[in-house]
Amino acid sequence: QKEVEQDPGPLSVPEGAIVSLNCTYSNSAFQYFMWYRQYSRKGPELLMYTYSSGNKEDGRFTAQVDKSSKYISLFIRDSQPSDSATYLCAMSGGGTASKLTFGTGTRLQVTL
Amino acid sequence: GAVVSQHPSWVICKSGTSVKIECRSLDFQATTMFWYRQFPKQSLMLMATSNEGSKATYEQGVEKDKFLINHASLTLSTLTVTSAHPEDSSFYICSARAEVNYGYTFGSGTRLTVV
Numbered sequence: 113q114k115e116v117e118q119d120p121g122p123l124s125v126p127e128g129a130i131v132s133l134n135c136t137y138s139n140s141a142f143q144y145f146m147w148y149r150q151y152s153r154k155g156p157e158l159l160m161y162t163y164s165s166g167n168k169e170d171g172r173f174t175a176q177v178d179k180s181s182k183y184i185s186l187f188i189r190d191s192q193p194s195d196s197a198t199y200l201c202a203m204s205g206g207g208t209a210s211k212l213t214f215g216t217g218t219r220l221q222v223t224l
Numbered sequence: 225g226a227v228v229s230q231h232p233s234w235v236i237c238k239s240g241t242s243v244k245i246e247c248r249s250l251d252f253q254a255t256t257m258f259w260y261r262q263f264p265k266q267s268l269m270l271m272a273t274s275n276e277g278s279k280a281t282y283e284q285g286v287e288k289d290k291f292l293i294n295h296a297s298l299t300l301s302t303l304t305v306t307s308a309h310p311e312d313s314s315f316y317i318c319s320a321r322a323e324v325n326y327g328y329t330f331g332s333g334t335r336l337t338v339v
Contacts, residue, residue: 146327154332155230155317156268161327200267202328208321209256209273212328216267 115139118201118215127224131188135201135215138182142203142213145177147186150198150217159199160186191222226252226322230331237308237338245303245334247318253298254320258328259291262315274301274318308338 118135125131133147144163148156160175162168162184168175174187184203188195201215227250237243247257255276260268272293273281280293290312292304305312319330 144324144327148330153315153335155319155330158327158329163325204328207324208254209275211258211270211273212319214267219265 113138114216115213116201116203116215119218120216122219122221124221124223125191127191127193127222129191129222131186131191131195131220131222133186133188133199133201133218133220135184136182137184137203137213139203139205139213140179140182141205143206144204144210145175145184146202146212147173147175148200148202149195150200152197156200191220193222193224196220196222226320226326226329228254228318228320228329228331230318230334232334233332234335235337237336239309239338240307242304242306243308243336245305245316245318245336247301247303247320247331249299249320249322249329252320252322254301254322255298257295257301257318257320259293259301259303260317260319262317262333268317271303276301305336308336310338312336313338 147160150156165179172189176185198217200217202212204210229248257274259271274295276295282288295301317333321328
């Protein structure tokens with residue numbers, strides 16, 4: 113079993129839809145949770161960062177962390193074609209030297 | 225915000241030659257940087273953790289003599305692919321974390337093609 117599970121998709125939604133992306137994990141030591149967006153042939157771009165459980169909102173993006181269920185989510189409201197990319201969840205246990213553990217990434221396609 | 229600069233963005237080299245990739249933290253000091261490799265349509269695979277002033281820590285299965293990592297300063301880490309072969313062709317990405325209150329920042333990646 114992988115430490116982090118993420119549905120690879122692809123996920124196709126129409127423009128304006130609400131997108132829900134999810135990851136589950138098994139390591140209870142994870143404390144820091146991140147969502148990255150990666151366009152083809154580019155480095156991952158940090159979208160959301162959350163420490164421990166709770167919700168965080170930034171514009172059209174909302175991140176949720178439920179440590180009791182070991183489940184994290186990213187919601188994208190009013191999705192746009194420019195949101196078409198691969199979304200990676202990632203998490204780590206500690207400080208600046210701690211390794212990141214990634215999900216496999218979900219490919220999202222927002223259609224006109 | 226924290227910025228990580230990676231160069232070159234792409235490189236083509238002949239089989240048997242060596243290629244150096246640079247990763248710089250522009251507005252923060254990074255005692256630790258991470259090097260990843262990514263194959264098409266796959267997630268990032270951690271290759272090694274680069275530690276300023278000391279030896280890098282390599283993940284299982286990564287040849288340390290082939291992928292040389294140097295972290296000589298708090299803002300620069302380099303990855304050298306030695307005696308490159310076509311199977312080393314891949315997308316290489318570095319990252320660092322400015323503070324525990326921030327996520328990890330990634331470079332823009334280097335696409336290596338060995339011919």
